Every structure is written in C-alpha cells, then in structure tokens.
Amino acid sequence: MIIGIFLRNIKTYRKITYIPLSDGEKFCALLGDNGAGKSSILEALDSFFNGKAINPNLSYKQTPDPANLPSITPIFLLDKSLFDKSEELEHIEKMHNFLLHADEKTDVPPVTKQQLKKFLEHRDNLIKYTDITNKYLFCLGIDFKENIHLSIFHHTEILLSKEDVNSENKLDIYNNLLKNTLDTVKSYYEYIYIPREIDTESFTKLETNEIQKLMGENLYQELEALITKSDISEINRKLNGYITNLSEDLVEYTYRTSGLKQQHLKPKQVYDLVIQAFFNIRKLFKKESKDWLEINSLSSGEKQKALIDIAQKLLEKRNRKNQNVLLAIDEPEASLHMSSCYDIFDQLYLMSNHCHQLLITTHWYGFLPIIENGNTTVITRSTNDTHTADLVNLYHYKEQIKQLTTLSKGNFPSNIRLKSTNDLIQSIITSATNNPPYNWLICEGSSEKIYLSYYLQELIREKKLRIVPVGGAKAIKQLYNHLSTAYEDFEAEIKGKIFLLSDTDASLVRYTVKNDEQHNNLRSKRLANCNSSYITKLVKIDDNQMTVPTEIEDVLDGSNFYTTLLTFKDEYKLDFLDTAVFDPDYCSAWCLTLSPKDSQQLRAFFDKDGVKFKFAQKYVEWSPSAPDTKPGWISEIEAWFQAK
Numbered sequence: 001m002i003i004g005i006f007l008r009n010i011k012t013y014r015k016i017t018y019i020p021l022s023d024g025e026k027f028c029a030l031l032g033d034n035g036a037g038k039s040s041i042l043e044a045l046d047s048f049f050n051g052k053a054i055n056p057n058l059s060y061k062q063t064p065d066p067a068n069l070p071s072i073t074p075i076f077l078l079d080k081s082l083f084d085k086s087e088e089l090e091h092i093e094k095m096h097n098f099l100l101h102a103d104e105k106t107d108v109p110p111v112t113k114q115q116l117k118k119f120l121e122h123r124d125n126l127i128k129y130t131d132i133t134n135k136y137l138f139c140l141g142i143d144f145k146e147n148i149h150l151s152i153f154h155h156t157e158i159l160l161s162k163e164d165v166n167s168e169n170k171l172d173i174y175n176n177l178l179k180n181t182l183d184t185v186k187s188y189y190e191y192i193y194i195p196r197e198i199d200t201e202s203f204t205k206l207e208t209n210e211i212q213k214l215m216g217e218n219l220y221q222e223l224e225a226l227i228t229k230s231d232i233s234e235i236n237r238k239l240n241g242y243i244t245n246l247s248e249d250l251v252e253y254t255y256r257t258s259g260l261k262q263q264h265l266k267p268k269q270v271y272d273l274v275i276q277a278f279f280n281i282r283k284l285f286k287k288e289s290k291d292w293l294e295i296n297s298l299s300s301g302e303k304q305k306a307l308i309d310i311a312q313k314l315l316e317k318r319n320r321k322n323q324n325v326l327l328a329i330d331e332p333e334a335s336l337h338m339s340s341c342y343d344i345f346d347q348l349y350l351m352s353n354h355c356h357q358l359l360i361t362t363h364w365y366g367f368l369p370i371i372e373n374g375n376t377t378v379i380t381r382s383t384n385d386t387h388t389a390d391l392v393n394l395y396h397y398k399e400q401i402k403q404l405t406t407l408s409k410g411n412f413p414s415n416i417r418l419k420s421t422n423d424l425i426q427s428i429i430t431s432a433t434n435n436p437p438y439n440w441l442i443c444e445g446s447s448e449k450i451y452l453s454y455y456l457q458e459l460i461r462e463k464k465l466r467i468v469p470v471g472g473a474k475a476i477k478q479l480y481n482h483l484s485t486a487y488e489d490f491e492a493e494i495k496g497k498i499f500l501l502s503d504t505d506a507s508l509v510r511y512t513v514k515n516d517e518q519h520n521n522l523r524s525k526r527l528a529n530c531n532s533s534y535i536t537k538l539v540k541i542d543d544n545q546m547t548v549p550t551e552i553e554d555v556l557d558g559s560n561f562y563t564t565l566l567t568f569k570d571e572y573k574l575d576f577l578d579t580a581v582f583d584p585d586y587c588s589a590w591c592l593t594l595s596p597k598d599s600q601q602l603r604a605f606f607d608k609d610g611v612k613f614k615f616a617q618k619y620v621e622w623s624p625s626a627p628d629t630k631p632g633w634i635s636e637i638e639a640w641f642q643a644k
Helices: 038-050 058-062 089-101 110-129 170-188 209-215 219-226 229-250 267-279 300-317 338-352 394-407 416-432 446-455 457-462 473-490 558-566 596-607 611-622 632-642
Strands: 002-008 017-020 027-031 071-079 135-139 141-143 190-194 285-288 291-294 325-330 357-362 375-381 387-393 439-443 465-469 498-502 522-530 535-540
Touching (some): 002 110, 017 110, 017 375, 071 170, 190 209, 219 267, 300 325, 338 357, 387 394, 394 416, 439 632, 446 465, 446 632, 457 465, 457 632, 473 498, 473 522
Parallel strands (some): 027 357, 027 375, 325 357
Antiparallel strands (some): 071 141, 285 291, 522 535
16 A cells, blocks of 8 residues: 655645654545646656656756656555565565654655655554554655655665765665565556556556456467467468468479478467457447447546446456556546536545555545545645645545644644535435435434445335435534525425435434425435334434433344344354344344443444444345345435435
8 A cells, every 4th residue: 555655846845844644544535726736646656657658847948957857756655465575575574664663753855754754654654553563564655756765764774774875876776675575566466557648548458467367367368378388380281281281283383481490379469359350349338228339439527427337337347456556547537427426436435445555636526525545645735936835634634734734823724524514405406406406315424334235225226316424413413504505596306305314422413404395306314213102203403302311223124133133142252142032023222222331332332433333334244135024213314315
C-alpha cells in the first residue's frame, strides 16, 4: 500500500511537499480546487510505476537546477513476506526502523522541517489505526534522471554511514543498494491510471496493458495456452509439406527464404498475427435493449460509466489471483449527471475491496457522508505556490474537519462539510425527479444498510431504491432539514420517495418533521419498541410516548437473531446463551429471557468495535437468500415505497 508521497518540482509542486494518502484504508480520494495538484499525484505515480515521462514544474523547465531535480518518492507499507528472500532485507529493515523512530530532531535540511513534521504526524496516526507488526514502512523514489531518491531523507544516515553522507557518490551508493528493491516493488504492483481525458475505445481494447492488468492476465500467456507450441509445430509441418508439393510441380523452382536455414513460424509471430487479425478489430459494445451500441457512439457520461463498469467486473470476476492492482481514476464523476454521482461512488467503494488500493480525484463532495471506511486528502494551494495536504479518515470526517479548520487558523477550506451535504442533497433530489425516479432510504450506519438491503432487495431491484448510511441520528437530522427545504422547491417534479430512518437513542435526537400531507414523498421516522405490547413501531421523531432505546439489533427476526448470535458464542464468550430461554415468537429484543447481568453482557458485545457490522453480515449469511417473513416495520416501509 502507498500511504503517502513526497513530490518535488513535479507539475504544480515546486517545493518538496508531503501528501498523506492513507492510514491503512483502501479507498483514497483527493479533494481540492482546480489547479490544486490532485491529478499531478496520480500522474507522478504513473511515471514512477510505468516509466511515463516525468512532467517537471514550470520553474524547473525554465531554469533547470541539478541540485533540485524533480523527484517522486512514495512511502510504502508492505507485507514483510514480500522481502523474505531479498538480498536487501538488511537495508529495508534499517529503513523501516529509521522511519518508525524518526522524530522532529531528525537531521533534515531546515527548509524541509515542516514536511518532516507532516510525515511524522501521519506516521503516528498510521501506527494508531493500523497494525504494522508484519509490515515494513519504507520510502523509495526516483529523480528526473531515474536515480534512486529518498526525498527529505536522502542526505540522512537512513542507510548511509557517516562517511557516505559526505560522499560525492551518494547516488551510486543508493542505486547499488536499492535498485533490486525498486524492481521488486514495481513488479509487485500493477498501477493503472485512467486520466480524465482518455480515448475510451483505445483504452478498452483487450490487448492494452491496462485491460490485461485489470484481468490479471497476459494476453500472450493466454494465447500460449490456447495455441500451444505443438500446434504451431504442426502448422509449420503442414506448411512445409505444401511448399514441398509445390516445388515438386515446379521442378527446378521453389519458394524459400534467403539463407541456408529455412525460417518457420515462431510462436510470437503467430500470437502477433492473432492479436492483429482477431483481437485488434474487436471493439467494446454495450447492450441497449436488443441492440449493441459501439462504445464511441455513447455519450461522454455513458463512456465514463462504461470504463468504471469494465474495471469493476474485470477486477471482481477475472483478477482473482492478483490483488495487487493500484487503480487510479481522475474525476470518475466527470461528464455524469448529478443524479448518477451516488451510484458511481458506491460502485467505486465496492471496487476498492477488489483491488489493492483505489485512488481517485474528485469535485463531488457528496461521498464524504456515505463512505464509512476510507480516506480523503484535502489539498489546498496557496498564492505563494505552496501546497498543504491534510488526511481525513471518513469514519469520523466531521470531527476531523472541524479540528483541522480550528488548527489551520483559516487556511483549511471549512466549507467542506457544507459542500458534502449540498452535493449529496442535490444528487438525491435530482435523481428523484428522473423518469423512472430513484427512491432513497437514509439510515444511520453500515450495519443498518446490510439488514435493509437484505429485506428490501426487491425494491432495490425493481424500484431503484438506494440505501445510504450517513453516520448517526444527528446526521439524519441535518439531512432531513436540508431535504425538507429542497423538497418544497421541487415538490411538483419529485416522483421518487425518500425515507429517513433513525434508531431511538438513549439521548433522543429531536427535531420537527412536516406531516404526511405536507411532504407526501418525504418521511423521517424512528424505530421504537413498545415493551407493554411487544411491538416494534415506526413513530414520528417527536413522539413523546415511544422513547424506549431501540437499535436495529433490537428489531430483527428472533429466530435469525438467535441463530446468528450462537455463531459468536465461543469467540466472545457468550456463555449465558447456554441457559437463556429462547422464544421464536418474539423479535430480537424479547426472544431471549435474560438476567440484568446477561442483558448488560449482550449490550457490551454489540458495543465492541466492528461487532455490529460483522453480526449483520453473518445474520444475512445465515438467512434464506430471499426472506420468507419480514418484520412488521420492514413491511410498513416496503408498502410505503410500493404505494403509488
């Protein structure tokens, strides 16, 4: 994984700049204004991995300085197993230990002290959030002349002895020490860059390197399996037989190659001919109803969607053996209608699970509230041509953005939270005006989305229902207030339905909700259990009668809940299940008769980090592929979406 990168004299980056990219998450987005330097990062990585020409900063082009060559230095976090047999293992361990224990006193040039501090802050957060026990942390880059370069650490004793630090041959020393390591890292990864301006037809041809990397297949190797050497030998034998027969008829004439040794078809020649005559003439087509449309006849937005569809399907279904794809996409939402942005980013997030790392640049801030596990780097460029890059973990992005806004003293773009909400609202409202329209179900967290997606799979399939987790009841309150205002402006055009669903928390989040007549296609309700009647109800947010704390885990099918809970019994020592009385006629809140102590232990189980998500996945896994019965509150939501 690439966790960060140092750039110097690369496009918009004149001074050495450290850009953090990940604290261990696979989904990595780059946010910033036009010209901030987002695409420069993806292009720089393309130069590093694929040998593309390095694009220097304009000032360097005008006044080249041998002492400040453009350089690209990624910071890697890789499994130790990759280097088990490496001759440079000693150097890698030495670099790992140096970076792990570096501090602000580390001897780097004064002008790079600020970038060192940025790296150290990022490293400390990485250690906090990610287990690096079996990982190596190291930097490894190149300069404009393809020499090994370690950016701000280049002149330290990271690998050099005190004598070597002052040597004039540092480049030779680094090249000798780390050349094989560089080759190992570059061959370990398959970096695929999809720029914004791209020839979709050329990119999607089967013989391109990018498509083959996505498939995890080499076309020549595939052809070797399809057309073997023995097949080619047989072709040569028959062709020679044909020439021999022809020569017999011509008597004193024959067809032959120059020289004594007669040339036969070689495997590569055959494969080149097959690629040229069979694959090269084939273009990507998309099925529309009963017709097949050539990719070039699609609109710009449809082409962009096709690129992402192809990448996702190949990574998911073809690239099962090779999970080391680094996929970089420049502005994936480009040319798409605002109503399609949510679908694209949901698709990108799913795609990140099928590659080693996904890096994107974007101007659509609406993904911030909806992607729970990921990172975004906010890049700001000041008037004096310096860059600031701040890493945000999307799990608690609101708190981090608020903190960065305070610490930056006005330099951090504080309107990000507002942009993220506005972009998501626009996407929801505009898609709800489509024909046919999208329908939306906004919920609190990712575990809720798993249950709702399972029970409402028919609506997802037939009614274009989108289920979006936004991170808690307070976020739902904020979204409702924005949606309510937007709804009133577009009420006559809105055909889709929007339902916001909250839990009933111990500290109830209250807000005023318009009645059903005022907002016919917009609802905001919360789940509430009634302990006297043993019924789960969907009640108004400001209902003062129904205030028993109720979470999604309290309103599930009792039998499925109990069966799923048993699978966690041994791992989490839920021994009270051995003696608990189970009644399948009740939902999960009441299906088990527990003592106060056992109830407390059950609550503590669900409060453990990550348990709710794992439990939801297991619940769906143990349930029938299509639900036989549904909780009453689910049926109520379903009926509302189905009603005309």
